[in-house]
Amino acid sequence: MKEKLEAMLAAGRDNALLRFSLGEILLQEDAPQAAAEHLAAAVEHDPDYSAAWKLYGQALAASGEPARAVEVFDQGIAVAEARGDNQAVKEMRVFRKRASKQLS
DSSP, X not given: OHHHHHHHHHTTOOOHHHHHHHHHHHHHTTOHHHHHHHHHXXXXXXXXXXXXXXXXXXXXXXXXXXXXXXXXXXXHHHHHHHHTOHHHHHHHHHHHHHHHHHHO
């Protein structure tokens, strides 16, 4: 699946869902830095993509970048609140708290 998505990206079919999917796969493969790059692109394509913000923050936290993760979760929480995506807000608050604990 990853190879098909990478081929689509190489062919110029770049969009938020494609980047989200690649980020999700890379995070599952324990490649959080590469995942974060794709997820950053996903939220650039669609700044209202709550799930992408959540996964982006998780990738940054897993990459050892808790300060950036907190910032991303804050942005994602604001987006999710504006969209009424209450479940995403709850999840990102939990992940934000974990990332904040990494800072201390």
